[in-house]
Amino acid sequence: MTDFNAYAATEAGAKLTPFSYDPGALGAHEVEIKVSSCGLCHSDLSMINNDWRASQYPLIPGHEIVGTVTAVGDHVSHLKVGQTVGVGWSSHSCGHCGQCLSGAQQRCPKLTTTIAGHGGFADRVRVQGIWAIALPDGMDARGAGPLFCGGITVFAPMMDFGLKPTDRVGVIGIGGLGHLALQFARAWGCEVTAFTSSTDKMDELSSLGAHNVVNSRDKEALKPLRGHFDMIISTVNVSLNWPAYLSTLAPEGTLVTVGAVDEPMGIPAFSLIGGQKSVAGSDTGAPHMVAKMLEFCARHDIKPMVDYFKMDDVNKAITHLKDGKARYRVVLEN
Template identity: 75%
Template sequence: MTEINAYAAMEAGGSLEAYSYDPGPLSAHDVEIDVMACGVCHSDLSMVDNSWHSSQYPLIPGHEAVGRIRAKGEAVTTLEVGQMVGVGWNAQSCQACQPCLSGTQQRCQTGVSTIRSNGGFADRVRVQDIWAVPIPDGIDPVTAGPLFCGGITVFAPFVNFGLKPTDRVGVIGIGGLGHLALQFANAWGCEVTAFTSSQDKMDELKKLGAHRVVNSRDKDAIKAERGHFDFIISTVNVSLNWPAYLAALRPNGQLITVGGVAEPMGIPAFSLIGGGKSVGGSDTGAPHEVATMLEFCARHDIKPMVETFPMSEVNAAIDHLKSGKARYRIVLKNN
């Protein structure tokens, strides 16, 4: 195999530089993918900056890669060379621990994330075969990348926490994740409310599926939602007035966070006890859940709104992400 050409951070917080490496022999259960496009996620930025204190350099970001399989290991039987697939946060799982055997491979006890095993800001990427999920007809492969992280992150809670079509759903934070959550919840049949600090987005949010829009900076507006929701999903990574959102839940309602809030959330016990409410968290999804999400997207014409940059302009793309002006996801394209 020839060297893989990529873009890597050489130190914490550093700009990405052209970087090549020898991937070695292809493992029996791995596939090698020609990367057509790769989404840019805030998690990439966190890893580049070593915000989670686990990064190792050189570090090749990218965990929303889409492309065609160019080679497969001798033990790969479910995928074919030339097939269009996508890759998300996970690159390897042991297939033997309890999470793997129970169908939650994303929680493998010895799993390896794509971004820690040479990511998709490159011309090629390698992953274990189960994590290369085929892309169904009807989904644009160039813009599909964000579904493999942002998409599955907000889709999985709908499945795992038993969302019903009759539920009233609130989505906090309408960015890369939230704008997909609105589309999923609307297609699910739910009444959908967007909590956002950007009131200039109102018309756009309604086109994305919101029936109602609430100003998340208006304490009185949130208070007026008391007892309204069956399910609230938070996509933000900052602390909020969690008791106010718990008060907005109906009895037996659920507040689910997928945003990495660094501080303790400080949930008062009586906010849960009164009404039998619950707070939970969700990560990404197993391969079968990713496949289900892609089918759902194809059926309901759900797609991320993206801005594209050439892969060679990766640093400009990252600067645009840092600016907070991206609407709503950024995708790097290989020429």
């Protein structure tokens, strides 16, 4: 067995260094993928730094993988060698719990995340076959990696919470996730408003799909929007004036957070009771939903905006992301 070659952090906060490991025998339900590219996400930084107190070292980051199938296990029949596939946050699930059987495999209690196994900052990876999703014909594989985390994270709540093409949608935070949420919501047919603290992005956000752009630092800007939105998707990981945003929801509207805010959000009960409003969270997506998202992207020509780095420049790419220079996603290429 030839070792897999990767880049790993050996301790919390460490720079990534070359690391090799023996993956063992290919499992019957697994596929092996030659990695052509892998996105770099803020979640990778959190895992490198052990911000979530769940990291194990040596840690190979990377969970926005695109590559070519090089081997399939005996029980994998839906993929073949040579196919181009992508892999996101999840790499293995049990297949027999209630969540798996109901099509919500991303919520399996025995779920293995791609980073918790061996991630995509490598030349090859192994994952359970159901988590390797074939790219649609004609999709540009080079920049597709961020769809498998950033993309599905904002696409899933639109599906799960029944977004309608007649709805009005607000997107808070126009970065790696938010710039994709704008494109999805516009293609869905919705009226789309972008909330951003970067006023220099106005023209760019309009080109991405925003009908309206609101300066999120302007305390007075939310007042004219009271009762306006059917759904707000928040991608930020910092606390905001949540009651003010809840006031902009229409009756029965929903504020969905996909950003990992690390402190209590402080939602007053009366902000929800009046108008039967809701606050919800959303994770990633099951394999069938990832496939639907990819079809939707191919149909509407939705693409991440990407800064590219070579895989062996991974530490430069991490610094680029830390410094807030990414517009809007970062992809490492082998």
